[in-house]
Amino acid sequence: MATYLEFIQQNEERDGVRFSWNVWPSSRLEATRMVVPLACLLTPLKERLDLPPVQYEPVLCSRPTCKAVLNPLCQVDYRAKLWACNFCFQRNQFPPAYAGISEVNQPAELMPQFSTIEYIVQRGPQTPLIFLYVVDTCLEEEDLQALKESLQMSLSLLPADALVGLITFGRMVQVHELSCEGISKSYVFRGTKDLTAKQIQDMLGLSKPAVPIQQGRPLQTPEQPVISSRFLQPVHKIDMNLTDLLGELQRDPWPVTQGNRPLRSTGVALSIAVGLLEGTFPNTGARIMLFTGGPPTQGPGMVVGDELKTPIRSWHDIEKDNARFMKKATKHYETLANRTAANGHCIDIYACALDQTGLLEMKCCANLTGGHMVMGDSFNTSLFKQTFQRVFNKGFNGEFRMAFGASLDVKTSRELKIAGAIGPCVSLNVKGPCVSENELGIGGTSQWKICSLDPSTTLAIYFEVVNQHNAPIPQGGRGAVQFVTQYQHSSTQKRIRVTTIARNWADAQSQLQHIEAAFDQEAAAVLMARLGVYRAESEEGPDVLRWLDRQLIRLCQKFGQYNKDDPNSFRLSESFSLYPQFMFHLRRSPFLQVFNNSPDESSYYRHHFARQDLTQSLIMIQPILYAYSFHGPPEPVLLDSSSILPDRILLMDTFFQIVIYLGETIAQWQKAGYQDMPEYENFKHLLQAPLDDAQEILQTRFPMPRYIHTEHGGSQARFLLSKVNPSQTHNNLYAWGQESGAPILTDDVSLQVFMDHLKKLAVSSAS
């Protein structure tokens, strides 16, 4: 094995796991002193082209409290046909089908390269995927038209046997029946009245009629649920019908008086969608896709009144406890989200409007169910259109990149316990011996439900080392964790993916350098960031920042090399070198700073941060900046104001935005039209290069980023200027005395100042 970097990369590629620490401190006490918790980022369904699923059931440990899956770390007695569980040490008989195993005839799950393996199992009837469109009709004509087209287009992207349904809403909520010929039929509900699931099912005629029990005649239909699917029909049967229906969809006809918002019943619409699926298809993969063009303005879940003179709540209002609908609305959507999660369904929110739409209140719907959240200015933008289309993207193997109804079961060896998880999941409340009492994120359980996930969905899972200091681990002992993910594949198959990993223990007192070298600062940064963002949802912003700072300082104190009270002597080893910079940018990120962001935007950013994989998360924390110039090939440059030069084109990727920025000179050249002159073709190429690169990112990213093309002095340049490290500001410009770079008008501290403070605090003997 070469370096830890390679090790980390290999592990990530094979298992979809990145640990903060790759050598584990062997006692609870030492582990706490490491500051960054032992944790990992897990991408349960990481795309593995080289992993053909096996078509049999996994073999489970027979101990009822364990049930770990047979894996390469288990000791096998081939002669006795026994295997020992590496988690609980139970000795298990192989099942009869394994009678022929031997050292040379091993089943796949025992081979080391199958530390991650996927099983296809036969469980219950297969039901097709379900897509329930919930469409706001209080839109401008142009927006509605664009949305209708997108929806019509999407029908061709759905799996042919998928069931599809349509609910539209405005002042009222309409559930469209799709089975009828000729006349189009819909059930209409008041937008102001909350209904229980039972009421909804009764009103939609979904309740099974009370069959009069006839004497002497046994009930014939044995558990063959005759589900009324008038509202959910196979797409191949009704795509023409639905296309027409969508085509005829009109804007909400109820008059909106001057100075008022349209009455929009999002809360009831969602409630009905949830109730409909709850009654008809519980525990099978289903997406409720909410398309909304404005805030809910009436009924349960209303976020703002319909008078325009009252603006929708801002962070300021929330801090002043002035958002009168927020708590009630949040509660409404939380109840819905929890019900949805319990049913194994998910809710996507596609919110396109210039003003806020209530994502703050509704965020739990997507967050708890693994649904998507997309925010745009209008449905008539490529941002929405492309993003929506990408929901139905297929992976390399031609399968939809979506899975449903997953449960993640984590098993640990005895020295570890599970503290919690952060990601698009809900707790399944499975308490077991390996569940820690200290919670980080969603804790108190060893299993979580992820109602919807895709190959990049990533959870942060936090552990606690519980081995006592005085109970040394045997030499060469390894800690192990097993992740068992059961899910409904997009092909509707039931599958189980099992990943079993092991890491070495090390005594932090004697072998700290081993632990230090095996530190994954990228993973650690993301894991700490998730904790920070998770806290920010419930705590005051400054408290979270202080907590983050303290953790950073402690980490530097622990792992830095310095002489006491001598900041200049401070050094960090290579495996920690980038970490403070990540923290610097994290502090400035929209995940923790709400200034200049609406509550909806904050919710949107946080939503994505809590589910993306490590690479994307790092981009979000610290955007990437590329420079294009005549001085050489395109190169990554520092995210720093000094990188902004007149003869450069910059390309910045913040995950949410792609910014192309033309330096002052470049912009002047472009205005002069040099690119159109044959003799300046090289300039044309220079202009084109970042566009091509941007396209590549735009093509693959989900959700599609906002694409900003700007130049020196342009109003949109603010997107770049707000992200770069303000090394030059109006305060220090002359002090620096260099002519390169662009000053930023800000009072924010620069990385340099931040680092200076950090060093000072880290080496201070006072703390």
Add this chain to the structure above:
Amino acid sequence: GPSSYPPTTGAPRPPTMPGPPLPGQTVAGPPVSQPNHVSSPPPPSTMSGPHPGPPMSGLHGPPPPPTHPPQPGYQMQQNGSFGQVRGPQPNYGGAYPGTPNYGSQPGPPPPPKRLDPDSIPSPIQVIEDDRSNRGSEPFVTGVRGQVPPLVTTNFLVKDQGNASPRYIRCTSYNIPCTSDMAKQSQVPLAAVIKPLATLPPEETLPYLVDHGESGPVRCNRCKAYMCPFMQFIEGGRRFQCCFCSCVTEVPPHYFQHLDHTGKRVDFYDRPELSLGSYEFLATVDYCKNNKFPSPPAFIFMIDVSYNAMKSGLVRLICEELKSLLDYLPREGNMEESAIRVGFVTYNKVLHFYNVKSSLAQPQMMVVSDVADMFVPLLDGFLVNVNESRTVIASLLDQIPEMFADTRETETVFAPVIQAGLEALKAAECAGKLFIFHTSLPVAEAPGKLKNRDDKKLINTDKEKTLFQPQTSFYNNLAKDCVAQGCCVDLFLFPNQYLDVATLGVVTYQTGGSIYKYAYFQLETDQDRFLNDLRRDVQKEVGFDAVMRVRTSTGIRATDFFGAFYMSNTTDVEMAGLDCDKTITVEFKHDDKLSEDSGALLQCALLYTSCAGQRRLRIHNLSLNCCTQLADLYRNCETDTLINYLAKYAYRGVLSSPVKTVRDALINQCAQILACYRKNCASPSSAGQLILPECMKLLPVYLNCVLKSDVLQPGPEVTTDDRAYIRQLVTSMDVAETNVFFYPRLLPLTKADVDSDSLPAAIRNSEERLSKGDIYLLENGLNIFVWVGVNVQQGLIQNLFGVSSFSQISNALSTLPVLENPFSKKVRSIVDMLQVQRSRYMKLIIVKQEDKLEMLFKHFLVEDKSLSGGASYVDFLCHMHKEIRQLLS
């Protein structure tokens, strides 16, 4: 002496009816009755002889001939029994099984001897006399206090300052000056008003008067509208109100000089000065929310539950609507109707339809939240028929298909009305709901009903509950409907009890109509239903109406009967008022009247026309006042009196035991007649029954009312029937109550096939029927064709197309179309009768001695009825006894 009427001189002398009642006759209660009985012709109150009162200006022809040839009518027999004993009719079976008796107690066997029925006042005779005396000349309304011809007489009306009797009829055209007199006589003072009555083509519709922006000229104090009785003074600068005497300035734009007689010189140019009936164009002040109304809307709401689908009803309605929608009421010469239409179907949920013209297909919107009804769409629910023609046609084609396989048997009802109401609210207009409903609404919803039918309650103190709604929910709903101008017409198709008393509340209080087709079968009932539907949809109707009756000082309107809602004591509110609806208004004295000035009525109806125009229709009527009771009795109209009494009694059953109501009716009539006998009749033997000429039919008609299904139900009459009839009668005009209580019986075999005329009617008694003849009986709801067992084969062949009596099918609901003079004549008679009535009558073929005959005999109202109703003769004796008791 015999035949003491009509007298030749002086006050008309009453017929006399001597003799004490039958010995041993217990008179425990009023006589009994039969279902659906309508009595026919009211007596023409011919003014026999000159009047001592105000001059009658020779409006009628020669004095009427004696109504009866001298015969031993009403003569008392020595032994105290009436008339001569008549044997059973030859060729006819014996008496009905079961002996009728008065009241509820079993009576003694019928008296061995009976009064000769020919000798007692005959409705047929009275009707015939009035026809011949008054049918030939127009009735000119210029003179105060004129009694119009009977409702059974065809006559033309010329409006010369008083409203036509087609609009207003009074119980008396000469009112006692004092309340003491009125109390003494017990004659109710009432007017039966039909504000939007249809006129024959020869008569002119009320003119529309526009007084400009300031609106109609009115009295400053009592707000009476300008009318012919207003007195212009001071050279025309002011006018004195004929109702309250207040003097009001004439607005400058309305000023006109007076001629030497004190009349305005534009008297003949202004309908409001020269006519009894006219209309004003209302200004915005007369409109709800100070906004001119939008044109009204019609909403068709069709029950599509299992029963409605199975019977083929839904398909029938949908087919019919396709063509019927082209005949919505239009204003004047407008090319198309301004009325918009909407469609709802329902079972236990409601289905609204979007039929916007731009749609390729209609859209259905289901509302299952019936607990909290709302209208799910705004645009496209109420549409113009021409614009949305293809979408509507497509909808009407698809409705029967969509629900063809329904298994839903439960229905809701109140939410249906709420839905219609909400739709009209949303559209900010008035309108009418046409609801086609089949069953008791037992589905879980507001206004859900229980089956509470219980025939055991009949003749108990709790009987009244059968007529009362079982929940007050519908009363509140009705109030909301009236406020919006939402009129509800109800077409019921029950196969069992559906609680008409409750379901009809909203219809009743909004001025709507109920139609009931029990055990609806496509083959037999579709013609009747479709004709009713067509007429109901097409007929003239005013919306969002308020009626106020003003009177001159001395009397005032105190009580109102009809289909309407009142939120105060003076304003009669009707969400809809059609040309058939009648309101009966009772007046009481609150002061003295004077013979000089008489008494004036002004009925003002504010309504919205079918094109959405807000108007006021004004009817004025002047009556005489008298200080002599004889003048009162001489100017009464019995048909109108019966109309009032029936409505009064039918309302009474809501709060009092039926027996009490019957007793009160008998008592009042006895008092009326006793008062006459005491004060007006010439001295005669105490044993003589003397009736006022104008009221000589009062006993026979009253008996019919007492025997009617509401007041004395037969065993076959359902609770729903009674509630239905009760509500129907409440809105009837005088002609309708007349024929309803005393049906018209025509001997078809006596008809002259070569003339247009009807055969002479005969009295409603089995004795009058001959085995060898065919008869037709109609009461406004049913037509019976009765065939005697001995009818010639040729006639049977001609009328029914079969060769013998036994082959006649009594399942026929129409007469076969046969090309022979007799068939043509009979069918033309049937058609003529159908046209006269506001509802299409059900035709029933009755063969003599067939089981259906029982039903038919129920309508022979001069006979004893199975349910215990007295015969005319017996009742007359009973009345006489009552009168004698009062006098002694």
